[in-house]
Amino acid sequence: xxxxxxxxxxxxxxxxxxxxxxxxxxxxxxxxxxxxxxxxxxxxxxxxxxxxxxxxxxxxxxxxxxxxxxxxxxxxxxxxxxxxxxxxxxxxxxxxxxxxxxxxxxxxxxxxxxxxxxxxxxxxxxxxxxxxxxxxx
Numbered sequence: 637x638x639x640x641x642x643x644x645x646x647x648x649x650x651x652x653x654x655x656x657x658x659x660x661x662x663x664x665x666x667x668x669x670x671x672x673x674x675x676x677x678x679x680x681x682x683x684x685x686x687x688x689x690x691x692x693x694x695x696x697x698x699x700x701x702x703x704x705x706x707x708x709x710x711x712x713x714x715x716x717x718x719x720x721x722x723x724x725x726x727x728x729x730x731x732x733x734x735x736x737x738x739x740x741x742x743x744x745x746x747x748x749x750x751x752x753x754x755x756x757x758x759x760x761x762x763x764x765x766x767x768x769x770x771x772x773x
Contacts, residue, residue, distance in 0.1 A: 649708050649772070655766050656701040663694040663760040669756055674751055681747030688741045689755020691733045697759050701725050 665691020675683025706723040742749055 639705060649705070653705065655770070656697055656704075657759065659696045659759070659762040659766050660697045660701075662765065663690055663697065666758045667694070670754070670758075678751075679747060681745045682687065682751045683747070685741055685747040686751040686755040688737060688745075689752045690758045691755075691758055693759030693762075695730060695734065696746070697763070698712055699730050702726045703727055716733065 669686035671683040671690065673683075674686050685691050701758065702723050706720045710720050738752070
């Protein structure tokens with residue numbers, strides 16, 4: 637199915653997976669663009685903080701995508717490569733790693749913490765854009 641033919645009523649698991657993949661890509665692209673601009677305008681630490689926030693955002697979308705795939709697989713009684721328990725544990729491990737990276741980047745990079753928050757918000761922007769595109773069809 638083409639993304640142009642999607643509506644909320646006929647959204648399949650594959651369509652949702654593709655939309656999340658597009659959101660991951662868009663988050664990474666936005667992070668690279670804004671991090672480069674901030675590195676030029678402010679300093680490299682601030683640009684790196686935004687890039688770190690964007691990478692954490694993209695990894696969050698990826699983990700949600702895996703969790704949704706495992707849940708849908710379990711609901712449909714299909715065998716998947718990953719069990720729901722394993723995916724949930726990896727989800728929590730990623731959260732702990734993200735917390736450690738956030739703490740370390742704030743402690744050792746002396747850029748603006750607002751850049752890090754901005755990077756974390758890029759996933760919201762990318763997902764909102766995908767949702768608006770879906771609603772407009």
